[in-house]
Amino acid sequence: MRPTLAVWKFASCDGCQLTLLDCEDELLAVAESVEIASFTEMSSATVDGPYDVSLVEGSITTAADAQRILAVREASGVLVTIGACAAAGGIQSLRNFTSVASLAGSVYAHPEYLDALETSTAISDHVEVDLALHGCPVDKGQLLEVITALLAGRRPVLPSYSVCQECKQRGTVCVMVAHGQACLGPATRAGCGALCPSLDRPCFGCFGPSESANTASLAARLAEVGASNGEIRRLFRTFNAAAPEFEKESVAHDA
Amino acid sequence: MTHSRQSSEFAIDVPALARVEGEGGLRVEVRDGAVANVALRIFEPPRFFEGFLQGRRFEEVPDITARICGICPVAYQMSACAAIEDAFGVAVDERVQALRRLLYCGEWVQSHALHVYLLHAPDFFGCADAVELAQLDRAAVQRGLELKRVGNLLMEAVGGRSVHPVNVRVGGFYKAPRREDLRALLEPLRRALGASLATAEWVAGFDYPDVEGDYHFVALRPHGTYPIDSGPIASSHGLETTPAGFAELVVEEHVERSTALHARLGGRDTYLTGPLARYALNSAKLPELARQAATAARLGAVCTNPFQSIAVRAVELVFACNEAIRLIEQYEPPQPPASLVHPVAGTGAGATEAPRGLLLHRYVFDAGGLVRKARIVPPTSQNQLTIEDDLRQVVTHYVDAGLDELTARCEQAVRNHDPCISCAAHFLEVEVERS
Numbered sequence: 001m002r003p004t005l006a007v008w009k010f011a012s013c014d015g016c017q018l019t020l021l022d023c024e025d026e027l028l029a030v031a032e033s034v035e036i037a038s039f040t041e042m043s044s045a046t047v048d049g050p051y052d053v054s055l056v057e058g059s060i061t062t063a064a065d066a067q068r069i070l071a072v073r074e075a076s077g078v079l080v081t082i083g084a085c086a087a088a089g090g091i092q093s094l095r096n097f098t099s100v101a102s103l104a105g106s107v108y109a110h111p112e113y114l115d116a117l118e119t120s121t122a123i124s125d126h127v128e129v130d131l132a133l134h135g136c137p138v139d140k141g142q143l144l145e146v147i148t149a150l151l152a153g154r155r156p157v158l159p160s161y162s163v164c165q166e167c168k169q170r171g172t173v174c175v176m177v178a179h180g181q182a183c184l185g186p187a188t189r190a191g192c193g194a195l196c197p198s199l200d201r202p203c204f205g206c207f208g209p210s211e212s213a214n215t216a217s218l219a220a221r222l223a224e225v226g227a228s229n230g231e232i233r234r235l236f237r238t239f240n241a242a243a244p245e246f247e248k249e250s251v252a253h254d255a
Numbered sequence: 256m257t258h259s260r261q262s263s264e265f266a267i268d269v270p271a272l273a274r275v276e277g278e279g280g281l282r283v284e285v286r287d288g289a290v291a292n293v294a295l296r297i298f299e300p301p302r303f304f305e306g307f308l309q310g311r312r313f314e315e316v317p318d319i320t321a322r323i324c325g326i327c328p329v330a331y332q333m334s335a336c337a338a339i340e341d342a343f344g345v346a347v348d349e350r351v352q353a354l355r356r357l358l359y360c361g362e363w364v365q366s367h368a369l370h371v372y373l374l375h376a377p378d379f380f381g382c383a384d385a386v387e388l389a390q391l392d393r394a395a396v397q398r399g400l401e402l403k404r405v406g407n408l409l410m411e412a413v414g415g416r417s418v419h420p421v422n423v424r425v426g427g428f429y430k431a432p433r434r435e436d437l438r439a440l441l442e443p444l445r446r447a448l449g450a451s452l453a454t455a456e457w458v459a460g461f462d463y464p465d466v467e468g469d470y471h472f473v474a475l476r477p478h479g480t481y482p483i484d485s486g487p488i489a490s491s492h493g494l495e496t497t498p499a500g501f502a503e504l505v506v507e508e509h510v511e512r513s514t515a516l517h518a519r520l521g522g523r524d525t526y527l528t529g530p531l532a533r534y535a536l537n538s539a540k541l542p543e544l545a546r547q548a549a550t551a552a553r554l555g556a557v558c559t560n561p562f563q564s565i566a567v568r569a570v571e572l573v574f575a576c577n578e579a580i581r582l583i584e585q586y587e588p589p590q591p592p593a594s595l596v597h598p599v600a601g602t603g604a605g606a607t608e609a610p611r612g613l614l615l616h617r618y619v620f621d622a623g624g625l626v627r628k629a630r631i632v633p634p635t636s637q638n639q640l641t642i643e644d645d646l647r648q649v650v651t652h653y654v655d656a657g658l659d660e661l662t663a664r665c666e667q668a669v670r671n672h673d674p675c676i677s678c679a680a681h682f683l684e685v686e687v688e689r690s
Contacts, residue, residue: 015325103306
């Protein structure tokens with residue numbers, strides 16, 4: 001019997017699920033290797049759980065979703081989170097640094113209609129996660145590696161080093177050393193292929209902190225190349241604002 | 256799905272509408288054989304973008320707003336740049352504008368191929384998804400995936416990656432692509448153009464319900480060209496205005512059933528943006544090949560059958576592939592790749608055509624270039640009330656049909672407009688109640 005795959009969405013932009021649909025050359029083959037048992041964005045057919053593998057996109061931002069993720073965990077064999085929202089709360093975790101009431105008031109006339117928690121939190125804050133795929137969005141190659149590895153019953157090969165290594169691999173001149181740009185690459189997890197520096201722009205950290213990232217040392221260097229306190233705070237407080245290493249550093253730069 | 260039916264009073268529930276982007280719901284009540292109430296409900300968790308944009312610097316806005324939607328990030332980047340450049344009085348090099356249009360063509364091809372083949376076409380074959388459709392017509396699904404792949408290739412070549420491109424900045428681009436790298440896409444784009452023409456012929460053979468909407472169409476209407484990235488805003492009822500004027504005219508209300516605001520013109524009139532509106536207001540300006548595709552797809556100068564929106568998307572696929580080829584053939588790398596941008600205190604508005612409709616941004620900045628106030632009006636908020644009107648029509652048209660068919664038609668009627676609920680706040684649940 002083919003293993004069953006389910007894809008779940010919480011608060012997110014749908015971009016990481018779309019990355020799965022963007023595997024145009026592999027999509028039909030994947031759909032033949034696994035039974036896509038629940039994937040609302042792709043199919044109106046659903047099969048009841050349990051599911052061998054669940055891919056979870058998005059963060060937890062409502063009381064209802066905090067309950068729903070428990071049911072997803074219960075129904076899933078292997079639970080893999082996909083993307084920065086699921087791994088660290090995503091861009092919407094910027095609410096964690098202010099109050100929902102003040103944010104809601106600037107968007108909605110009737111905040112009382114809303115069900116919104118005070119914080120946007122990672123899936124791992126609510127249930128046990130077997131594997132986290134990082135990125136805003138995730139990388140297509142890494143996503144296929146995870147699916148292939150799970151089908152083959154092996155651990156996927158995913159880098160834990162920083163973007164710097166990818167710059168060196170592709171021969172990109174360091175934008176911080178050569179151009180004095182405020183780059184988050186030294187503290188950011190590899191996976192994108194060091195895209196931004198290859199386009200003459202500094203990394204802005206969309207894959208979140210690398211393993212044992214020394215953010216304090218990087219922040220000091222950013223200040224040396226001319227980044228203001230506010231710029232350093234905003235750099236660490238964007239797409240992975242609630243990842244603990246980045247959060248600690250942005251809070252250290254709260255004016 | 257739960258069904259209950261007692262003569263002319265009954266209820267249908269579809270807790271999760273599939274093949275749309277995001278989470279929402281829908282409720283139709285039928286009493287004595289007539290539609291009594293229709294409500295599109297959107298319960299995608301709110302993410303408060305306009306709130307947390309306050310205090311961010313202008314350079315960050317295109318990348319942050321891209322995260323509203325993974326399917327149309329370029330639309331967010333382009334409307335944001337247009338609004339910010341309007342606020343600061345930045346003039347953009349025409350070569351930069353041509354490159355933006357090229358990137359946007361990539362998004363149109365990617366998004367329309369996704370919608371036509373993976374989200375919408377399965378409805379016309381009674382299939383649950385494109386995988387099932389591939390069992391009936393594998394060549395068609397592969398053609399759609401190939402089209403989508405070429406759209407993504409174009410986005411990667413200009414934007415760095417297809418979901419949340421990284422090369423766009425206020426004033427232009429971080430780095431201009433090399434001419435030879437773009438020219439390498441000509442061959443795949445020519446094949447994609449052929450696949451688009453085949454798409455138009457393919458959808459011409461679909462069986463369309465005989466439903467017509469009485470639409471107030473709103474779209475960009477630039478001089479001499481089909482709209483994508485710029486132009487004044489016009490409507491089928493005689494409206495002509497700028498993005499700033501439009502921002503004044505659109506009034507959004509917050510109702511309990513939706514975390515997406517409902518937009519009305521002048522606080523009163525419902526309207527429709529998207530392919531049907533763009534086509535109705537601009538079809539005369541389509542290039543020859545796209546007009547041939549429209550004829551092949553059995554379209555007149557205006558299309559008011561919402562189910563035929565798939566045919567209009569097919570024509571727009573032809574247009575976007577053709578336009579991308581033209582832009583690459585004429586491509587001159589902009590030097591420098593971006594205009595210098597100096598922030599000033601002020602307000603700016605910008606509007607561009609996301610694949611699913613008009614996307615308006617307006618920002619107020621302080622003198623240091625920090626956002627003081629942000630307003631984003633996505634296509635799906637503007638289309639919500641018209642989608643409800645469509646549902647009324649469709650339920651009336653199919654009121655004697657079996658519950659399964661009626662439910663399927665309601666879902667299809669929502670998909671006709673390719674709603675992006677991630678944009679609007681984000682998911683759909685269909686619940687048709689006849690009580």
